[in-house]
Amino acid sequence: MFNLFSLFKKDKIWDFKGGIHPPEMKLQSSRIPMRIAQLPNEVIIPIHQHLGVPGQLCVSVGEHVLKGQPLTRGVGRTLPVHASISGTVTAIEPFPSTHPSGLPEIAVRIQSDGKDEWREQFPLVDYQSQSKEVLLTRIHEAGIAGLGGAGFPTATKLKGGGNLIKTLIINAAECEPYITADDRLMQEHADEVIAGCQVLIHLLSPDEVLIGIEDNKPEAIESLKHALSTVPDEKRIFIRVIPTKYPSGGAKQLTKILTGKEVPSGGRSSDIGVLMQNVGTVVAIKRAIIDDEPLIERVVTVTGNGAKTPGNFWVRLGTPIYSLLKQAGFVAGSEQMVIMGGPLMGFTLPDLNAPVVKITNCLLIPSAEEMDTNNLEEACIRCGHCVDACPSGLLPQQLYWFSKGKEHEKAQQHNLFDCIECGACAFVCPSNIPLVQYYRQEKAEIREIDAEAKRAAEAKARFEAKKIRMEREKLEREARHQRAAVKLDDKDHGEVQSALSRVKAKQSIGKIISVKAGEEPDNAAAIAARKKRKEEVRAKQAAKLAQQKALETSSENVASKNEDADPRKAAVAAALARVKAKKAQQAQTEATTNVAPAQNTEAEEVDPRKAAVAAAIARVKAKKEAQQTQSTVDEAPEQHAKAEEVDPRKAAVAAAIARVKAKKEAQQIQSTVDEAPEQHAKAEEVDPRKAAVAAAIARVKAKKEAQQTQSTVDEAPEQHAKAEEVDPRKAAVAAAIARVKAKKEAEQRRAKEEVTLD
Numbered sequence: 001m002f003n004l005f006s007l008f009k010k011d012k013i014w015d016f017k018g019g020i021h022p023p024e025m026k027l028q029s030s031r032i033p034m035r036i037a038q039l040p041n042e043v044i045i046p047i048h049q050h051l052g053v054p055g056q057l058c059v060s061v062g063e064h065v066l067k068g069q070p071l072t073r074g075v076g077r078t079l080p081v082h083a084s085i086s087g088t089v090t091a092i093e094p095f096p097s098t099h100p101s102g103l104p105e106i107a108v109r110i111q112s113d114g115k116d117e118w119r120e121q122f123p124l125v126d127y128q129s130q131s132k133e134v135l136l137t138r139i140h141e142a143g144i145a146g147l148g149g150a151g152f153p154t155a156t157k158l159k160g161g162g163n164l165i166k167t168l169i170i171n172a173a174e175c176e177p178y179i180t181a182d183d184r185l186m187q188e189h190a191d192e193v194i195a196g197c198q199v200l201i202h203l204l205s206p207d208e209v210l211i212g213i214e215d216n217k218p219e220a221i222e223s224l225k226h227a228l229s230t231v232p233d234e235k236r237i238f239i240r241v242i243p244t245k246y247p248s249g250g251a252k253q254l255t256k257i258l259t260g261k262e263v264p265s266g267g268r269s270s271d272i273g274v275l276m277q278n279v280g281t282v283v284a285i286k287r288a289i290i291d292d293e294p295l296i297e298r299v300v301t302v303t304g305n306g307a308k309t310p311g312n313f314w315v316r317l318g319t320p321i322y323s324l325l326k327q328a329g330f331v332a333g334s335e336q337m338v339i340m341g342g343p344l345m346g347f348t349l350p351d352l353n354a355p356v357v358k359i360t361n362c363l364l365i366p367s368a369e370e371m372d373t374n375n376l377e378e379a380c381i382r383c384g385h386c387v388d389a390c391p392s393g394l395l396p397q398q399l400y401w402f403s404k405g406k407e408h409e410k411a412q413q414h415n416l417f418d419c420i421e422c423g424a425c426a427f428v429c430p431s432n433i434p435l436v437q438y439y440r441q442e443k444a445e446i447r448e449i450d451a452e453a454k455r456a457a458e459a460k461a462r463f464e465a466k467k468i469r470m471e472r473e474k475l476e477r478e479a480r481h482q483r484a485a486v487k488l489d490d491k492d493h494g495e496v497q498s499a500l501s502r503v504k505a506k507q508s509i510g511k512i513i514s515v516k517a518g519e520e521p522d523n524a525a526a527i528a529a530r531k532k533r534k535e536e537v538r539a540k541q542a543a544k545l546a547q548q549k550a551l552e553t554s555s556e557n558v559a560s561k562n563e564d565a566d567p568r569k570a571a572v573a574a575a576l577a578r579v580k581a582k583k584a585q586q587a588q589t590e591a592t593t594n595v596a597p598a599q600n601t602e603a604e605e606v607d608p609r610k611a612a613v614a615a616a617i618a619r620v621k622a623k624k625e626a627q628q629t630q631s632t633v634d635e636a637p638e639q640h641a642k643a644e645e646v647d648p649r650k651a652a653v654a655a656a657i658a659r660v661k662a663k664k665e666a667q668q669i670q671s672t673v674d675e676a677p678e679q680h681a682k683a684e685e686v687d688p689r690k691a692a693v694a695a696a697i698a699r700v701k702a703k704k705e706a707q708q709t710q711s712t713v714d715e716a717p718e719q720h721a722k723a724e725e726v727d728p729r730k731a732a733v734a735a736a737i738a739r740v741k742a743k744k745e746a747e748q749r750r751a752k753e754e755v756t757l758d
Helices: 002-011 132-141 154-161 181-188 190-204 218-229 251-259 279-289 321-327 385-389 396-404 408-413 424-428 435-484 490-508 524-562 567-602 608-643 648-681 688-723 728-757
Strands: 042-046 087-096 104-112 167-171 208-214 237-242 274-278 297-303 311-316 362-364
Touching: 042 087, 132 154, 132 190, 132 279, 154 190, 154 274, 154 279, 167 190, 167 251, 167 279, 181 190, 181 218, 181 279, 181 297, 181 311, 190 208, 190 218, 190 237, 190 279, 208 218, 208 251, 218 237, 237 251, 251 274, 274 279, 279 297, 297 321, 311 321, 321 362, 385 396, 385 424, 396 408, 396 435, 408 435, 424 435, 567 648, 648 728
Parallel strands: 167 208, 167 274, 208 237, 297 362
Antiparallel strands: 042 104, 087 104, 297 311
């Protein structure tokens, strides 16, 4: 009795809510045997043909490759792609993709060598002796992805199930109109389907394997039953014939039909112990494990009223779509469209040069009558037909409004991502609203928002981690500085404090003194600082004068040592001393004379411009008198040379002494002349007539003093000539040298005076 109930349970078929019955349009291609497409002269193989990231290239331009040789490599959800022909890699460049956008993707272009030579193969007939890990690695290296349209990596899907899989479902429903690729595959390769099921049984160890197939494929059903009968020992494979209804080939819908279980919202079928594989994927697994053939070709349906000879083709991956269409009798028209996939879930190809890829199951070439493109989109009338047709139990009209209004949160709350994009709602819509397109766009926008939020969260986490790290490093630096700091004792601390006080005292000098209203300013600090600076200047001047006197004393000592005790020489020295004394008295008199008018003018007011003119005239006259005095000094050696003979060394010493003294006297005269305008500038305004009188008096005094100096200089050579006799030639040479040097010094003083006057 219990056996009858269990048998009845195995044969039981459930139903799902919603669904439609569109025209099947399958007889155009299902009655014709499969054909092998012609080998193309060139294939374009995109490196990204699956759900996931592309692999890493392992070939280069100019390299010769064999059929089945991997072009990329990867791990996990990154699948490799393989060369579908043997030949030479001519380019690795972007190429239009098999995608609604047609955006270019990196592809490997291979020029055929015509040999179609396989790489070395290692068939594995006794696969039962291998571990699951070895077989899963072989499936991954073969590049197998779901051939039903999703393109999910098969090895990853099998690993995800683990030991929880109780029911393995082979999806052979192929419910969408026009598509017959799986139908013809089961009719002609049913034995490979059963062999692939046995491989999966070895990998997953399920309790049962259910092959779900619609009742509109009687030939395929018979072929599968016949192939299953050849393996009588296999008791876990069952063929389940289900009613024809769209979309019974959906993963959730077929699971509900065969098991009565529903996949939870947002979940996967493996959560309820069910795993599903497409019948084409099962054949690819068998060939990868047993025959060591990677996924380099697949069955593609070429159908529609635009194809003269529709049918199913074994096509190498990378074959240009236009080349395949020509083999079905396609003639390109000005407005002819080509759809990849079925009429409900497919999309229009923007470029027919795009290649065939792993998920290309159908190429539909419809006529204008088949597509009925004249229907324009109208406003939603809230009829509710879309709700009745939805196989996922959603509210399509609400999702439409949310998608159109960019209300992303509400769309997610109404389970937008449970939509399988089957197109049943759009098929029954009387307003011709392309609902699926709205849903796809909304999903893409939500994914982009989530991705941006994820990137922002990651950036924030990195920033917070950086702040924590910087704070930690700061604390560590402070701790190191504290450990390395030198502690001062009382003595060192006192020295530091005294140094700081000295620095502060220096900094306080020159600061602006603030005076409060009604109080007298405290200028004591400024007066003390000024007094200190004056004392420093006086000390420097006294030191400089002492140094000059020391130099004079040393020069006189040297001269006195070199001279003999001759009375004539003593007389000459006495004469020179008298000349020096008179010159010093003259300089003092000139200074007194120049200072006197300036002091007198301090009491009176004078015109500053006239006073400046008078001072300039006085300086010029004083300069002329100094030049006359210099010429007188220069003539004295000439007379002296005629009167006496001296030792050359003594003459040189005497000349040096004369130069030094003349230079000092000139400096004194210059300082006296320079002080006059300074004192004059300090004067206030005086009567112009008084200023003129004072200037005249100064000129007369200066002239008298110059005459007295001249007479003194004239007397000295006479006395000196009477005292001794010298060699005339040597004395002439010494006198000439002295004149030249005195002339140079006078020119230098003149230049300085001119600069001062300017």
